[in-house]
Amino acid sequence: MVLNSYQNLLDICREDVFDLQQPLRSLPCAVTSPSARSNPDWEGSNASSSVGSAPPCLKRKIVVANFLPLNCTKDKATREWSFAVDDNQLLVQLKDGFPTDNEVVYVGSLNVQIDPSEQDQVSQKLFKEYRCIPTFLAADLQQEFYHNFCKQHLWPLFHYMLPVCHDKGELFDRSLFQAYVRANKIFADKVMEAVSSDNDCVWIHDYHLMLVPTFLRKKLHRIKVGFFLHSPFPSSEIYRTLPVRDEILKSLLNADLIGFQTFDYARHFLSCCSRLLGLNYESKRGHIGIEYFGRTVSLKILAAGVHVGRLESLLKLPTTISKVQEIKNIYRGKLVILGVDDMDIFKGISLKLLGLELLLERTPKLRGKVVLVQIINPARSTGRDVEEAKNEAVSVAQRINDKYGSANYKPVVLIDYLIPFYEKIAFYAASDCCIVNAVRDGMNLIPYEYTVCRQGNEEIDKLRGADKSSLHTSTLIVSEFVGCSPSLSGAFRVNPWSVEDVADALYGATDLTQYEKIQRHEKHYRYVKSHDVAYWARSFDQDLERTCKEQYSRRCWTTGFGLNFRVIALSPGFRRLSLEHFASSYKKANKRVIFLDYDGTLVPQSSLNKAPSAELISILNSLCNDTMNTVFIVSGRGRNSLSEWFDSCENLGIAAEHGYFIRWNKADEWEINSSGQCSEWKLIAEPIMHVYTETTDGSFIERKESALVWNYHNTDQDFGSCQAKELVGHLERVLANEPVVVKRGHQIVEVKPQGVSKGIVVDKIIQTLVNNGEVPDLLMCVGNDRSDEDMFESINLATSLSEHPAIPEVFACSVGPKASKANYYVDGCSEVIRLLKGVTVVSSQKNTASHSLVSSKDILEVVS
Numbered sequence: 001m002v003l004n005s006y007q008n009l010l011d012i013c014r015e016d017v018f019d020l021q022q023p024l025r026s027l028p029c030a031v032t033s034p035s036a037r038s039n040p041d042w043e044g045s046n047a048s049s050s051v052g053s054a055p056p057c058l059k060r061k062i063v064v065a066n067f068l069p070l071n072c073t074k075d076k077a078t079r080e081w082s083f084a085v086d087d088n089q090l091l092v093q094l095k096d097g098f099p100t101d102n103e104v105v106y107v108g109s110l111n112v113q114i115d116p117s118e119q120d121q122v123s124q125k126l127f128k129e130y131r132c133i134p135t136f137l138a139a140d141l142q143q144e145f146y147h148n149f150c151k152q153h154l155w156p157l158f159h160y161m162l163p164v165c166h167d168k169g170e171l172f173d174r175s176l177f178q179a180y181v182r183a184n185k186i187f188a189d190k191v192m193e194a195v196s197s198d199n200d201c202v203w204i205h206d207y208h209l210m211l212v213p214t215f216l217r218k219k220l221h222r223i224k225v226g227f228f229l230h231s232p233f234p235s236s237e238i239y240r241t242l243p244v245r246d247e248i249l250k251s252l253l254n255a256d257l258i259g260f261q262t263f264d265y266a267r268h269f270l271s272c273c274s275r276l277l278g279l280n281y282e283s284k285r286g287h288i289g290i291e292y293f294g295r296t297v298s299l300k301i302l303a304a305g306v307h308v309g310r311l312e313s314l315l316k317l318p319t320t321i322s323k324v325q326e327i328k329n330i331y332r333g334k335l336v337i338l339g340v341d342d343m344d345i346f347k348g349i350s351l352k353l354l355g356l357e358l359l360l361e362r363t364p365k366l367r368g369k370v371v372l373v374q375i376i377n378p379a380r381s382t383g384r385d386v387e388e389a390k391n392e393a394v395s396v397a398q399r400i401n402d403k404y405g406s407a408n409y410k411p412v413v414l415i416d417y418l419i420p421f422y423e424k425i426a427f428y429a430a431s432d433c434c435i436v437n438a439v440r441d442g443m444n445l446i447p448y449e450y451t452v453c454r455q456g457n458e459e460i461d462k463l464r465g466a467d468k469s470s471l472h473t474s475t476l477i478v479s480e481f482v483g484c485s486p487s488l489s490g491a492f493r494v495n496p497w498s499v500e501d502v503a504d505a506l507y508g509a510t511d512l513t514q515y516e517k518i519q520r521h522e523k524h525y526r527y528v529k530s531h532d533v534a535y536w537a538r539s540f541d542q543d544l545e546r547t548c549k550e551q552y553s554r555r556c557w558t559t560g561f562g563l564n565f566r567v568i569a570l571s572p573g574f575r576r577l578s579l580e581h582f583a584s585s586y587k588k589a590n591k592r593v594i595f596l597d598y599d600g601t602l603v604p605q606s607s608l609n610k611a612p613s614a615e616l617i618s619i620l621n622s623l624c625n626d627t628m629n630t631v632f633i634v635s636g637r638g639r640n641s642l643s644e645w646f647d648s649c650e651n652l653g654i655a656a657e658h659g660y661f662i663r664w665n666k667a668d669e670w671e672i673n674s675s676g677q678c679s680e681w682k683l684i685a686e687p688i689m690h691v692y693t694e695t696t697d698g699s700f701i702e703r704k705e706s707a708l709v710w711n712y713h714n715t716d717q718d719f720g721s722c723q724a725k726e727l728v729g730h731l732e733r734v735l736a737n738e739p740v741v742v743k744r745g746h747q748i749v750e751v752k753p754q755g756v757s758k759g760i761v762v763d764k765i766i767q768t769l770v771n772n773g774e775v776p777d778l779l780m781c782v783g784n785d786r787s788d789e790d791m792f793e794s795i796n797l798a799t800s801l802s803e804h805p806a807i808p809e810v811f812a813c814s815v816g817p818k819a820s821k822a823n824y825y826v827d828g829c830s831e832v833i834r835l836l837k838g839v840t841v842v843s844s845q846k847n848t849a850s851h852s853l854v855s856s857k858d859i860l861e862v863v864s
Contacts (some may be wrong), residue, residue, distance in 0.1 A: 058103040060200040061541070064191055065091055066146065066208040068108040068132050081114070081122060085130060088421050090445075090533060091205070093307040097537025105194045106132045107187060113139055135190045137183055144179035150208050151380075153177075153242075158207060158231045159346045159440040160238055172243045181211060181563070188215030198222050201544055204255070206230045211247075213254040214565050221556060221567060226544040227252060228259035230304070231442035232483070236271040247563040249277060253292045254566065256551065257544045259300040261442050261483035266301050275717045287543075294556075294569035294819045298547040300540055303484050305532040306448040312457070314425045321459050323426035328463055331371055331430075335510055338431035339374040340424060340446050341438070343416070345389045348437040348479065348496040349374065353396040353412060355437070355502025360404045360411060363507060367404050367411075370510065372435075373427060376416040390416070428453035429460050433509045435477040437496045442483045447476050447491070451524045473517035474524065475509045477502075487527055490520035559817075568817045570825075577813050577824035579838045582780075585809045586839045589778035592628055593769065595762055595791055596832075597783035598635040598642075601815050604829045605784075612645050616833065622840040624651035630776070632765060634659065634758050636787060638704055639670060658752065658787060659761025660706035673706070673756055681738040682708060685751045688730055696723045707752035724749050746785050758783075759790025766798055777809065781822075782832055784815035792821040 069089035073082050085092055095104050114122050119136050126132040137145065153172065156163070163171055187209055191202055201224040204212050213225050239245060249272060252258055260266040266288070273279040273290055281290040281299075289296040314320055327336075337356075341347035356372050376393070379386045397412040404411050428434070434450040454474035456464070476491035478484070485493060492505040512520075556569045586592065596602060603610055612620075624631050632653035635642060639656035646652050647666070654663045662671040686701070689710045693699050698714035710727060712720035727749050731742045739754050762781070769776060779795045781788075792812040814822040815832060826832055 058101065059099075060194065060196055061098050061102050061104045062107060062191055062194045062200060062202045063091055063094070063104060063205070064107045064187060064202060064209060064212060065205040066108060066150075067111055068106050068126075068134060070110065070126075070130065070132060072110055072112045074112075081118070081125075083126065083130065087310065090304060093310060093533045094537035096307070096534035097539075098541060104131060106130070107135065107190045107194060108132075109135050109137055109142070113142075133190050133194055135183075135186050137186065141179055141183060144176050145183035146208065148173075149176040149180045154207050155231070157238065157242060158234055158442075160232070160234055161345075162238065162241060174243075177244050184209055184211035185215050188212045188219075191216060192219055195220060195223065200224070201226065201541065203228065203540070203544075211251045211563065214251040214563055217254040217567055218558070218565055221558065224544055224548045225255040226257040226259065226540060227255040228300075228304075228540065229265065229442070230261070232440055233260060233265040233268045235268045236275050239268070239272050240276060245272070245276060249273060250566060251563055253277075253279075253290065253297050255297065256547045257298045257300055257540070259302065259540055261301075261303045262486055263301050265442070265483070266299050270299070271718060274721075278717075287546075291819070293566055293817070295551060295567060296547070298543060300543050302536055302539055303487055303531070304443050304445065305534075305536045306445050306452060306528065307533050308452050308529055311425065311449060311452045312455075314422055315429060315453060315457050315460060317422055320422045320426050320429075321463070323423055324430050324460055325463050327426055327430040331373075333369075334371045335366075335369055335433070336431045337370065337372045337433045337435055337506065337509070338427055338450070339372065339435050339437070340377070340427075341374070341436075342377045343379040343386060343390055345385045346438055346440050348439045349376070349393045350389070350396050351439070351496050351499065352435060352437040352502065353393065353400060354499045355506055356411065357396070357400050357403075358499055358503040359506045360400070362503065366507075366510060368406070368409050370506075371409075371411060371413060373413045373415065373431070375419065375424060375427065376414065378418055425449075425453055429456055430464075433475040433477065433506075435502075435506070436479060436482055437477070437494065437502060438479050438482050439496050440481050441479070444482050444484055447478055447482075447484055447488055447524075448528045450474065450476070451521065451528050454521060455525055471518045472521050472525075473514065474521040475512060475517055476520070476524065477505045477509055487531070488524055490523040570817060570819065571823075573823050574817075574820070575824060576817075577811065577826055577835065579835055582811060582835055583839050583842065585778060585811075587842050589776075589809065590628060591769075591774055591776045592630070592778040592780070593766065593776040594623065594629060594631045595634050595765075595779075595781040595783075595795070596632070597758075597785075597788050597791075597815075598633055598637060600784035601782055601788075601829060601832055602633075615837075617646070617648055619833065619836050619840055620646070620649050620652055623836065624649060630765075630769065630774075634761060634783075634791065639663070653765070655758070655761045655765075657704050657706045658756055658758050659764070660753070660756050662761060662764070673753065678739060678753075681735055681740050681751070684734055684738070685731060685740075688734065689727070689749075692723055692727050696720060699723070702748075706756060707750055709751075710749040711747065712749075713747040720747070745787060757790045758787050759794040762791050762794040763798075766795075778811070779809070780811040780813065782813045782815065782826070783822075788814075789821050796821065796823070 069086045069091040071084045071086050074080070075082065087093070091106065098104060114134075114136060116136075119134075123134055126134055153163070153176065188211075191212070194200075195202075198220075202216060204225065204227045207229060210227070213227060216223050216225055233239070242248070252269075253273070258269070260269065270281050270288070270290070273281065279290050279292060281288060283289075288299040288301075290299070339349070339352055341349055343349075352374070353372070356370070360367050360370070374393075374397070376390070379390075394414065394416075397414050400412050401410045428450045431450070434447060436444055436446050438444065451474055455472050476488055478488055478491040478493055479496045480493045481496065485491070492508055494501045494505045496502065551569060556567050558565065558567055560566050599605060599610065602612065602616055620631065623629050630653065631651075632655055633642060633646065634655040636658050637656060639654070639661045642654050642656050643663075646654065650666050653665060655661070656663075660673045662673075663669070685708050686703075689701050689708060692710060693701055696712060696715050696719065698716070699710060699712040699720065702709035702711055710724070712724055715723070724744060724747075728742055728744050731749070731751060735742065735751065740751050741754055743750050743752070766776065766779070779798060781791045781795050783789075783791055792814070795810055795812055798810070811824055812822040813824040813826055814820040815826060815828060817825045817827075826835065
């Protein structure tokens with residue numbers, strides 16, 4: 001008996017194929033208690049009658065985040081829960097960027113613990129009134145998932161902090177990652193309840209939920225999944241220290257679109273994909289895409305914005321205007337510098353205060369005139385070193401006030417308690433300068449909010465002593481390590497680690513002319529106004545739709561266990577080649593032609609000993625001794641090594657160096673491609689390759705009789721690829737008038753004569769056979785890399801050429817499922833050997849009476 005908990009693993013084991021062009025069956029969408037399960041019979045379930053189902057005309061946007069954008073309170077007398085939407089949260093504001101006919105559903109946790117007996121009632125209430133589906137995590141799971149793994153492992157690492165202190169318990173804990181997996185699975189299950197059709201889009205937010213794309217993709221292969229990372233993404237040197245680095249990368253790549261705040265963070269992600277997973281990426285028409293098993297995972301680079309209308313409405317509130325007036329009265333005659341930061345170790349609050357201290361020390365005239373108001377938001381978690389950071393900030397502030405303050409003047413004002421949002425708005429409007437000095441930060445909207453609030457309104461302008469004709473001003477000091485920094489070209493950019501740099505920026509902010517303040521503000525306000533939260537959401541949604549549309553023309557397979565699960569997108573006719581199917585066609589054929597690549601096809605790429613095994617020699621001899629067969633090894637290797645390795649194969653044909661040399665059997669002489677016999681170009685190309693070899697550690701030159709190859713397989717991944725791109729351009733320029741082609745292959749750059757390729761030699765061999773009256777009725781070609789694609793194209797075209805008789809069976813077969821011109825694939829070299837070995841029983845019995853009686857059972861027995 002199979003336990004239910006193992007059902008998913010069994011599903012993944014089997015060869016699962018689905019067609020993206022087929023309609024998706026709707027899921028039952030019921031908001032239930034954690035113990036309830038959705039009906040697994042999709043066809044039989046009535047989705048329209050469920051609580052969570054959407055009207056047929058509505059398309060859903062499912063927004064998934066760690067916490068729902070709700071404020072929760074419980075009446076002590078009635079014991080009833082009450083909820084209210086937090087309009088200040090980004091998740092609520094991004095709805096303005098979606099089409100009006102879309103329904104937005106939120107999935108996430110509540111910031112309070114709900115008793116299990118109340119969870120079903122709360123779920124129904126939240127979905128009915130707020131379109132929210134809560135994920136109820138047990139208290140211990142919430143602690144391990146959020147406070148321990150997310151906040152004490154992922155969050156510091158993504159902010160470039162390595163776990164090096166054993167005594168502080170910072171080393172990786174596998175049990176905490178397992179809690180992270182369990183929590184992500186719960187979130188994904190709740191998303192499944194919200195999905196009403198295949199047109200729905202899922203938008204996952206931030207590093208807490210990086211495994212959700214994999215869990216969703218396992219259940220709904222066509223689901224449109226976008227992921228946006230609000231935190232920084234570290235460089236590959238930092239990220240690769242994470243023990244579960246591959247699992248997280250592969251899960252993110254199960255999304256269709258991945259968003260980042262800045263190009264730096266996207267570049268780091270691309271570098272990780274390249275270095276750790278060996279993936280290629282390129283930019284097409286302005287869109288960056290990663291090729292991942294036939295799918296193109298797109299990257300989006302756009303900083304989140306603020307809700308300008310919401311801020312403007314808050315500025316008009318009487319309470320806000322009154323607070324602005326109060327602040328103006330308190331700090332009349334002072335230049336107010338504002339800081340607003342969460343209390344954590346990366347916000348650089350102490351470094352900011354040290355910069356102010358150095359400014360007052362260097363510039364006595366500013367003493368008594370400059371006030372830094374530092375608003376400290378409560379810590380979001382009990383993460384490491386938070387108390388130390390707070391104590392340090394208080395200590396430095398006290399020292400500055402003691403040294404430069406007086407009875408009526410404090411240079412630093414710390415507000416380290418929770419204040420209403422309208423009060424922050426008032427401080428924004430009343431402050432002359434805003435400083436964000438984080439040492440590492442992802443999404444920081446403080447500069448944007450400050451800019452909008454400085455635009456003000458008529459009432460606030462009066463309080464500031466300005467008339468309608470006056471232009472608005474603002475001054476920003478922003479750390480260069482903050483995600484919004486690149487978009488604020490008029491700000492003072494500082495290195496927060498340099499106290500002198502911060503002090504200089506503070507002095508520059510106090511020394512600006514009115515005209516400079518106006519120009520800087522206008523530049524920032526135009527950007528913030530045009531790139532608001534609705535623009536950000538709309539742009540992300542449009543890119544997600546574009547990306548998914550391109551995927552739906554392909555047929556897809558699923559493969560992989562657990563977090564290694566992935567979707568393989570291939571052409572509609574691409575399928576696995578089974579031994580039974582190939583053997584059946586092989587038996588019926590009267591003349592067969594078989595083309596085999598060598599490295600990566602008959603011998604694994606990772607094999608240290610590249611010579612063929614005794615088993616392979618035996619199989620090839622069996623095939624070649626069948627008079628119905630013509631078998632060729634078509635390889636990029638030189639003729640000397642191939643001749644030596646296959647010396648015992650009397651009837652084996654060899655096409656060496658991509659067909660520059662051809663030998664039909666051991667007794668024949670080598671035929672040489674006459675178009676490539678001019679070799680003067682080597683005198684030009686080799687010195688250039690030598691220069692790149694000298695400057696690229698690990699690279700080397702392979703000298704063939706017909707070609708020169710620059711190999712960078714053992715170099716640094718990024719540097720080698722960069723050098724290869726430059727070398728290709730260099731060689732193409734200097735060899736433009738030579739009869740050669742420059743091609744970039746798998747970690748090689750090759751220069752070879754024109755008219756030499758695997759595709760051309762395959763055409764030549766087939767044409768020769770046809771001219772000799774040996775018309776093949778079965779063609780097979782097996783290969784694994786780019787050069788073999790030419791062979792696939794040639795034998796596929798052979799069926800459509802009018803000068804050739806029709807060829808009923810063509811087996812163009814790729815080693816490994818991937819984007820290819822082949823129409824079949826096999827899993828690896830061992831599968832190629834298995835196929836060839838399986839049909840040798842047919843060849844060995846061709847002259848016996850039992851030839852026609854060879855069964856699939858006989859073939860399978862030989863293989864086993």
